[in-house]
Amino acid sequence: MMKNVKILLFFFGFAAVLVLLFGWGLPVVFQFFLHNDYIRSLTLLVVFSIVVLVKRLNWSAYLVFAVALFSFLGMMIDTAGNPLTNKPLEWIVSPIGQLQLNQDVNNYAPGQYVISDNLAILKPGGKVVTLSTIWLYLYRLAQYMVLYSLVGTLLAAVRGNKPERWPVPAAAVDEALTPEMEQRVAAELKRRETASTSLKAVPEEVQEHVRQLKKEGQLISAIKLVRQHTDMPLGEAKRYVEEM
Known part of the structure; x- marks a missing residue:
């Protein structure tokens, strides 16, 4: 009887955790990611750094695959970016006009979101030129490839110089043998010869x-x-x- 009660309580607790996770936890995290311009970039960078350090990646051991994967994830997850990562893009389009980068979030139902990024340039005369979002994706991909290549190279160098274990200091020994040790060695050699x-x-x-x-x-x-x-x-x- 008690065994059946324990099983029912376990499944009830498991279901309650799933409800809290998908019904409350994930939407809160999702909203936090949507309304914070820096958290997406920082999260990707932290996860990338952990992977490189834990797996001891370098350019001869799969670092290129990690850079490619996280660059693609950054392009898809952090397309809109933040004011810091968009500065180079603003400098690029500054001869033409002012960069306008908007992210529209449409909430159709609880837990259902549609996110669209709009890239445009406001010219000095007031004319707005809308650009294809594909340019934004390409820019973000190139940006993350450069960023992760630099960070990965730095972390690989730091991790490569760090020893696996702290070296154990060797005990100091005298090079010269004492007369007693010489007698023991001679006796052992004689025994082996015999x-x-x-x-x-x-x-x-x-x-x-x-x-x-x-x-x-x-x-x-x-x-x-x-x-x-x-x-x-x-x-x-x-x-x-x-x-x-």
Whole structure:
């Protein structure tokens, strides 16, 4: 019974979250984006920077794809721009007239918006020349490509110079060996030399005896016999007898 109640409460909570998200949260965020000229550009720039830093992108590792993708998103999401990003466009059209950039937002139903951007130039004589919005899209695409290329290059350089982990300082050691250390090294070298020249081969007459003991099922006696005539350890002698 309690399990069913928990399941129903979970689905009720999930539905309530969806209602709050789509019925209240997203419209508020959408309105905030519409009425703030700078937030769209800043949001795209922050997300782009996070992607470059987290994924360690550079010009040899997919940075060009991130620049292209975010430039396209900027062109579509931030077409109208803000007074700061539109300054270069104003300078471009200043010999002709004054730039007029308007964004119309038509709310047909709750949560349904239609946004249209209008680009025009007001000439000194009062004549208004309406331009195709395609020029605005091209300008915004070029602008974001330049911006993200510069920011991406800077972030890639900063991220590339940053080590993955802080280096652990190496402990200071003396280059010269003490007499005690030299004695230990000499003893170890002597031990290894002795071990390498130790008797490993089993004499032929002993091999025949070992084979006979193995046939009779006396493995322990055969292993002991091998160890008596060689310096093999127990495991190696056992393996030797089993492989005969």
